[in-house]
Amino acid sequence: QSVLTQPPSASGTPGQRVTISCSGSSSNIGSNYVYWYQQLPGTAPKLLIYRNNQRPSGVPDRFSGSKSGTSASLAISGLRSEDEADYYCAAWDDSLSGPYVVFGGGTKLTVL
Amino acid sequence: QLQLQESGPGLVKPSETLSLTCTVSGGSISSSSYYWGWIRQPPGKGLEWIGSIYYSGSTYYNPSLKSRVTISVDTSKNQFSLKLSSVTAADTAVYYCARHRQYEPVDYWGQGTLVTVSS
Numbered sequence: 001q002s003v004l005t006q007p008p009s010a011s012g013t014p015g016q017r018v019t020i021s022c023s024g025s026s027s028n029i030g031s032n033y034v035y036w037y038q039q040l041p042g043t044a045p046k047l048l049i050y051r052n053n054q055r056p057s058g059v060p061d062r063f064s065g066s067k068s069g070t071s072a073s074l075a076i077s078g079l080r081s082e083d084e085a086d087y088y089c090a091a092w093d094d095s096l097s098g099p100y101v102v103f104g105g106g107t108k109l110t111v112l
Numbered sequence: 113q114l115q116l117q118e119s120g121p122g123l124v125k126p127s128e129t130l131s132l133t134c135t136v137s138g139g140s141i142s143s144s145s146y147y148w149g150w151i152r153q154p155p156g157k158g159l160e161w162i163g164s165i166y167y168s169g170s171t172y173y174n175p176s177l178k179s180r181v182t183i184s185v186d187t188s189k190n191q192f193s194l195k196l197s198s199v200t201a202a203d204t205a206v207y208y209c210a211r212h213r214q215y216e217p218v219d220y221w222g223q224g225t226l227v228t229v230s231s
Contacts, residue, residue: 002158035217037159044208044221045159051216088159090217097175101149101161101217 003028003102004089011110017077020107022089024070028102032092034072036065039086039106048087049074076109084111114138116209116222124203124229130196134209134222141190142167147212148192150183152205153224160205164212165192199229 005023012018022034034052037045047056049065052072064075072091076083089104120132134148141148149164149172163173165183173181177196185192196203207227211220 033216035219037218044224045218046221047219050219056219090159090161092215092217095175097178098172099215100163100172100174101151101212103159103161106158 002105003093004091004104006087006089006104006107008105009108009110011112012076012079013112014079014081016079017075018079018109020074020076020087020089020109022072022074022104024072024091024102026070027095028070028091028093029067029072030070031094034065034067035090036063036072036074037088037090038083039088041085045088079111081111084109114211114220116211116220118207118209118222118225120225120227122226122228124199124227125231126200126229127198130194130199130203130227130229132194132207132209132225132227134192134194136190136192136211141185141192142187145213147172147214148185149210149212149218150194151208151210151218151221152203153208154202154205162194162196162207164210166214201229203227204229 036049039045052067053065093102115137147164150162180197182195206224208224209222210218212218
């Protein structure tokens with residue numbers, strides 16, 4: 001059971017816009033930055049979005065992030081076949097046991 | 113360009129200690145801006161953060177693993193290491209080393225190394 005909640009799957013057709021949600025609490029998303037990662041099969045995760053809505057250089061502007069309260073979202077517009085991958089959100093959690101990083105369970109995106 | 117490379121045994125026996133090292137190249141582990149950490153991913157499952165360390169030795173650990181985890185740093189070799197004790201089959205995973213800023217998630221990942229726990 002992951003601390004951050006993501007839908008296990010999402011899908012869309014080429015050219016469509018798809019949104020993946022990430023739900024948390026006041027101790028994580030509500031008070032810390034959200035990051036998003038893309039993981040292609042057999043490879044390490046790749047940073048897509050940092051500090052809620054910032055894109056690293058080289059990440060297409062088709063990818064965008066937002067945060068509101070204790071939830072965050074990743075939007076992918078102009079969906080392409082190469083976007084088919086697993087997507088994870090992450091944030092620090094201000095746990096009583098000590099701060100640590102929590103991840104969402106991941107969303108498998110299928111391009112139909 | 114920054115590179116992180118994991119190394120260590122790919123097979124560990126149950127009840128023993130898993131030991132991995134991450135070698136950092138293209139950047140200094142003594143940078144004041146970054147922490148250096150470990151994340152794992154069991155086959156077919158999601159990501160789990162294990163812990164991280166600053167070059168001074170300050171650490172953060174996942175509370176669920178804290179009793180079995182030790183992360184250390186060797187600035188002279190530009191390396192940091194993970195030890196996970198009393199392993200079971202549930203610790204079988206791809207282990208990634210990574211970099212992050214304090215109180216921000218990972219911004220740079222190693223390629224990962226598969227560690228299997230089996231007799």
